[in-house]
Amino acid sequence: MPPITSIAEMARKTGNGKDKSFCRLGKADQTVQSRALKCLALAGSAHQLICGYPCRAFGRGVLLGIGLLWVATGVSIVADPPGFYDRTPGLVMMGPYSVHFIRDVGLAFIAAGTATVVGAWQYNRRLALAGAGWPFLHTLFHLQIWSHRGFPIDGIAAFDFIAVIAPAFLAVMLAARLSGRLADNDPTPGKALSR
Known part of the structure; x- marks a missing residue:
């Protein structure tokens, strides 16, 4: 799987409930950058939870x-x-x-x-x-x-x-x-x- 490069891409993968493949990456595949992006996307998902x-x-x-x-x-x-x-x-x-x-x-x-x-x-x-x-x-x-x-x-x-x-x-x-x-x-x- 190619690395996640943007918050928008991360939100697409974690925020809509359809494609959660990024969440299944192993620890070896997660770089510091991708972990940071995942945290930001999860914050976006929390916002969706609050407003959704x-x-x-x-x-x-x-x-x-x-x-x-x-x-x-x-x-x-x-x-x-x-x-x-x-x-x-x-x-x-x-x-x-x-x-x-x-x-x-x-x-x-x-x-x-x-x-x-x-x-x-x-x-x-x-x-x-x-x-x-x-x-x-x-x-x-x-x-x-x-x-x-x-x-x-x-x-x-x-x-x-x-x-x-x-x-x-x-x-x-x-x-x-x-x-x-x-x-x-x-x-x-x-x-x-x-x-």
Whole structure:
């Protein structure tokens, strides 16, 4: 086999899944240059992994999970408004208990989570982004409250980051990357495509 002389040639041999013959070369056949090129090509394959099918499928799964978490959160809020008011760090200092307001928040989480789940399930970017929209705006409100508190690193900030901020930012990022079916042989029943 002739030596590999370029990164492009290496990527053709290792990145597309069809010709992996270079990977089977014996140690005696690998020069320092070809080993370096192989490392660069593997880095290109890692990029393909990050931007390609496996990562997109994982991201879609995470988006589905976040949407289901929002639906479950909304259901628990609607089912037990006093419990939500008492359990949520920092909520008591925001004002008096209001069952109407708390149930509105719960219903918003149910709607947002449902739209996110359906959007991710059907590979519909617009619907998934619409679903992530309310939690993202809710996150901006939490960040504004945190700034008015002087950006303390406390239990309230930790709870907000884990339960509100990180999931919303992650959902918007993953929904924005959502596009079409991942592969022709993908068995997922979702049919709607949005590019």
